[in-house]
Each structure stands twice: as structure tokens, then as C-alpha cells.
Amino acid sequence: MKFTVPGFVSGTHPEVESLIFAFENARRRGYMMKQKGIDRLAILRQLTREAHMPARYVSAAYDTIKMLPPHVTFGGKKAQQLRQRGKLTAEEYRRCRNRILACRGEHAQKGNLCLRIVDGHVLRVNVGPAKWVKLPIQIPKKYRPLLRNCGACTVLLRRRLDMRGYDARITVDIEEPEVKPAKRIMALDVNSGHVDFAVVDKASLQPVVSGKVDCHELLDANKDKKRILLHRLVNKVANIAKHYQAEVVAGKLHSNYTNHRHRFNRRIQGMNQYAMRQIMAYKLPLKGCVFTELSENNTTTLGRKLSKSIGLDVHKAAAYAFAVKATDYPRFQSLLRDVTFLHEFCAYEEDGIPTMRQVGGSEHTVPHQALTRLMCNELGIPLRPREATPNQGTGDWPHRPAQTSILQVKI
Numbered sequence: 188m189k190f191t192v193p194g195f196v197s198g199t200h201p202e203v204e205s206l207i208f209a210f211e212n213a214r215r216r217g218y219m220m221k222q223k224g225i226d227r228l229a230i231l232r233q234l235t236r237e238a239h240m241p242a243r244y245v246s247a248a249y250d251t252i253k254m255l256p257p258h259v260t261f262g263g264k265k266a267q268q269l270r271q272r273g274k275l276t277a278e279e280y281r282r283c284r285n286r287i288l289a290c291r292g293e294h295a296q297k298g299n300l301c302l303r304i305v306d307g308h309v310l311r312v313n314v315g316p317a318k319w320v321k322l323p324i325q326i327p328k329k330y331r332p333l334l335r336n337c338g339a340c341t342v343l344l345r346r347r348l349d350m351r352g353y354d355a356r357i358t359v360d361i362e363e364p365e366v367k368p369a370k371r372i373m374a375l376d377v378n379s380g381h382v383d384f385a386v387v388d389k390a391s392l393q394p395v396v397s398g399k400v401d402c403h404e405l406l407d408a409n410k411d412k413k414r415i416l417l418h419r420l421v422n423k424v425a426n427i428a429k430h431y432q433a434e435v436v437a438g439k440l441h442s443n444y445t446n447h448r449h450r451f452n453r454r455i456q457g458m459n460q461y462a463m464r465q466i467m468a469y470k471l472p473l474k475g476c477v478f479t480e481l482s483e484n485n486t487t488t489l490g491r492k493l494s495k496s497i498g499l500d501v502h503k504a505a506a507y508a509f510a511v512k513a514t515d516y517p518r519f520q521s522l523l524r525d526v527t528f529l530h531e532f533c534a535y536e537e538d539g540i541p542t543m544r545q546v547g548g549s550e551h552t553v554p555h556q557a558l559t560r561l562m563c564n565e566l567g568i569p570l571r572p573r574e575a576t577p578n579q580g581t582g583d584w585p586h587r588p589a590q591t592s593i594l595q596v597k598i
Contacts, residue, residue, distance in 0.1 A: 188363045188472070192330040194310075194355035196322045199346065202314045203288070203322070203353075206240060207346065211285040213238045213248040215261055222257060241313055243301050247290045286346045288312075292339030302342035304357065307331045310342070324355060333359055363472055371395060371433035374510035375424070376486070376502050377460045380406055382420065385499075385506035386431045389514050395431060397503040400424065405458055413459055421466045425474045435476055436513045437464055438483025483509050485523055 213234050220230045227249065234245045260267055262284035269275040275283075292299035301313040310324040326334070334340070334357065341358040370390065376383040380403040386395040402420050405413055428435050439460075464480060471478040483505075490505030497504060512519040 188361060188469070190333065190359055190361050190469070190473075192326060192333060192357040192359060194324045194326045194357060196310060196324050196344070196353040196355060198352055199350055200312075200320055200322065202320055203312055203344075204346075206244075206312070206314050207288045207344075208285045209238055209240045210244055210248055210288050211261070213240075213245055214252050217249045218252040218255060218259065218261075221252065227253075240315075241301055243290055244288075250291065251287075251289060282346070282348065282350075286348075287343060289341070289343040291341040294339045297339075299340055299342055302344070304334050304340070304342070307334055310355065322353075326357075333361060369432055369434040369477065371431055372510050372514055373424075373428050373431065373433040373435050374506045374513060375435065375437045376483070376490075376506040376509060377437070377458060377463070378502055379458060381502075382424070383500075383502040383506050384424070384427065385503055385510055386427075386433050387507060387510035387514065392511055392514060392518070394497065394507055397499055397507065398427075399503070402458075414462075417459060417463050417466055418470075420463065421470050424467070425471055425476055428471070428476045429474060433476075435467065435471055435478045436481055436509065437467060437478070438481055438486070438509060439464075479513070481509075481513055483512075486512060489519070489523055 216237070217230050217234055220233070221227075231245060231249060234248070235242050238245055262280065266275060266280060266283040270277075270280045288302075290299055290301040303311045304324070304326075305311050305321070307326065308324060310322045312320045312322060314320050339360070343356045343358075344353045345356070346353050371386055371388055373384055373386045376385075380401070382400045382402060383397070384400070385397040387393065388395055400420060400423050402416060405416050405420075408416055424435060467478050468480075486509040487501070487505045489508040489511075490503075491501050493499075493508060494501045494504035497507065499507065508519070508522075511522070
């Protein structure tokens with residue numbers, strides 16, 4: 188699997204700066220030629236003749252633009268608009284448009300010949316024929332063992348706008364840790380400011396634990412701070428999954444609301460749920476947890492009906508319904524059909540007796556909670572019997588939320 192190691196090179200070098208300018212110029216030239224319909228081999232040959240840099244940089248420059256959509260503004264559209272208004276000087280705009288340098292490694296060459304990590308603390312940059320520049324690079328200690336036998340690693344340098352140095356990203360191939368099949372599943376329900384979860388046993392579909400991880404700081408943090416908070420959130424989820432020996436399943440969050448709900452829509456998008464799933468996709472397997480993404484459609488509908496029965500709030504019950512869907516989809520469909528049948532009726536209460544009246548039809552004397560009781564019996568969730576009341580008579584439907592043995596935690 189691919190793993191990216193961060194690094195930092197302090198200060199700038201004039202020869203590296205000229206190489207970055209040639210690399211970015213090759214990127215722009217290759218992008219324009221590709222939009223004209225010229226094939227890859229002809230582009231590489233022409234750029235190699237024009238560019239004053241090693242051929243491996245030319246190949247890496249084409250790799251960075253081959254997947255770009257049409258009408259791309261190099262350097263950013265915002266910087267271009269500031270330059271047109273006169274709020275950005277020519278030199279500052281030039282720095283925005285010329286910032287990156289990349290080269291990929293090859294197994295046949297036993298590594299990266301142009302940008303190579305030497306001894307774990309030196310970056311050797313090839314700036315010309317048989318000419319190298321050695322720059323000290325800072326890499327966190329916990330990532331240094333990954334670079335000892337990295338082999339063909341891809342290195343990307345990105346100069347900071349304040350000219351303090353270069354941010355490095357080193358992509359290496361590592362072996363995925365062996366993950367044992369889990370007997371439990373941990374389903375996540377992402378909401379505004381918190382993530383609810385439920386751990387369920389796969390064999391019996393019995394809830395083991397449910398809880399909530401608060402992350403309200405994500406709603407008001409800036410871009411860099413959000414990245415740090417997302418990693419902290421993923422670490423908490425990984426610790427819970429490892430403790431209960433469960434695999435993690437998350438769903439895509441859709442926020443297609445009407446215009447009068449635009450404020451709530453912005454708060455949901457402020458959770459950065461897509462970036463959170465991206466971090467989970469590569470971080471959880473490294474910690475020994477299996478991670479999958481599934482559709483969470485209709486899980487809230489089912490969780491709303493099961494919430495009072497199992498003694499949980501709607502979000503945790505939705506996470507439990509999501510776990511049922513990920514474990515036994517036919518069972519989830521059966522329960523969902525029962526809920527859909529229930530939604531075809533409107534509940535009325537006459538003299539304290541809950542009845543259901545079909546929309547546009549006749550009355551039914553079936554209690555409103557009877558269908559949910561059957562659903563809980565099918566899942567095997569115990570319900571506490573209640574005493575008889577003057578209005579409702581005897582029955583085994585609980586008068587208040589059932590006292591089940593579900594552990595609830597708050598992180």
C-alpha cells in the first residue's frame with residue numbers, strides 16, 4: 188500500500204529555484220499540448236528537447252497534469268485575480284505559479300535518481316548533468332524506519348509562499364499489516380459537531396456498546412487546524428475499534444437540503460466528512476482495523492423507530508441500524524419494509540388509546556408500537572414487560588425506554 192511521509196527542508200536554494208521554474212514551465216507546456224490533442228510520446232519528446240533539466244523530471248511533470256480537467260489556472264484563480272487588480276506584484280505571482288518539483292522512483296533503478304533520501308536526513312537533488320545539491324531534510328522520528336528500505340519512492344517538493352523552505356511529501360510502498368477478521372462491527376453516524384457510533388456483534392446482531400465522540404471544534408476551525416482535528420478524531424475511532432476488536436464502517440453523508448436550511452447545510456459540510464473518510468481509509472488499516480464505506484440510506488428512518496425500544500437516542504440508534512445493514516442486509520430490508528408499511532398510517536389518540544388510521548381509509552385498532560415491538564423481537568432485543576393501565580390494558584410493550592444492557596460511553 189502507498190504511504191506518504193511528511194518532511195521539511197529549511198531555507199531555499201538558487202539552483203533548486205531555477206529547477207522548479209523549469210519544471211513548472213514544462214507542466215504548463217505539456218498541459219497546453221495535451222489540450223490540443225497531441226499524444227503523450229510526442230509531448231515528452233518535445234518537452235525533453237526544450238526543457239533544460241533531466242528527462243525524469245519531464246516525465247514526472249507530465250504525470251502531474253495528465254488527469255487535470257480542462258480550463259485549469261496554474262497558480263490559482265485567486266492569485267490571478269489579485270494580479271489583474273494590481274494587488275499582487277509580478278514576482279509574487281511568479282512564486283505562486285512556480286512552487287513544486289516532483290520525481291518518481293523506479294524499481295529498476297533501485298530508487299529515485301533525481302530526488303533521493305540519503306541516510307534519512309539528507310535530500311539529494313539532481314540539478315543538472317552529474318550535478319547534485321544536498322539539502323538537510325527534517326523527517327519525524329516515527330516515520331524514519333519506513334525510509335530505510337523504501338526502494339522506489341516518489342518525492343514532491345512544494346515551496347512555501349513565505350520563502351521559509353520546502354514542504355516534502357515522500358510516498359513509499361509498505362506492506363499492509365495482517366488484519367484478523369473481526370467478530371464485531373463498529374458503525375459510524377456522522378453529524379454536525381459529533382460522531383455517534385455503535386458496536387454490534389455480527390453473529391447475534393446484539394448491541395455491545397454505543398457512544399459519541401465530540402468534535403465541535405471542526406465547525407469553526409481553519410483549514411490547517413481542521414486537518415489536525417480530523418487526525419485526532421480518527422485516532423479516537425481507531426482506539427475504540429481496537430479495544431472492542433471491531434471493524435469500522437462509515438457511510439457517505441448527503442446534505443441535499445432546501446434553501447431555507449442553508450445554514451444547517453453549511454454546518455454539516457463543516458464536518459469535512461469526505462476528508463475524514465480519506466484519513467480513515469489509510470490510517471485505520473495501519474492500526475490493524477478494517478475500514479469499509481457503505482451507503483447509509485434509510486438507516487436514520489429505521490433508527491428513529493428503534494430508538495425508544497433499545498433506550499438510545501436517534502443518532503446512536505441510526506448507527507445501530509447501519510451496523511445491521513452492513514452485517515445482514517436482508518434483515519435490514521425486512522425491517523425497513525415494516526417501517527415503510529407503518530408510515531402509510533397516521534397515528535391518532537382517542538381517549539388515551541393509540542390507534543392507527545390509514546390515510547383516506549378506515550381505522551385500525553392495532554397499537555402504534557406493535558410493529559416496532561415485532562421488529563425488536565426479530566432482532567432479539569429484550570423488552571421489559573409493563574403493568575396493566577386503565578387505558579391501554581395489558582401487554583409487553585414498555586411504557587418507557589427498555590432497560591437493556593447496552594454500555595454507553597462519551598469520548
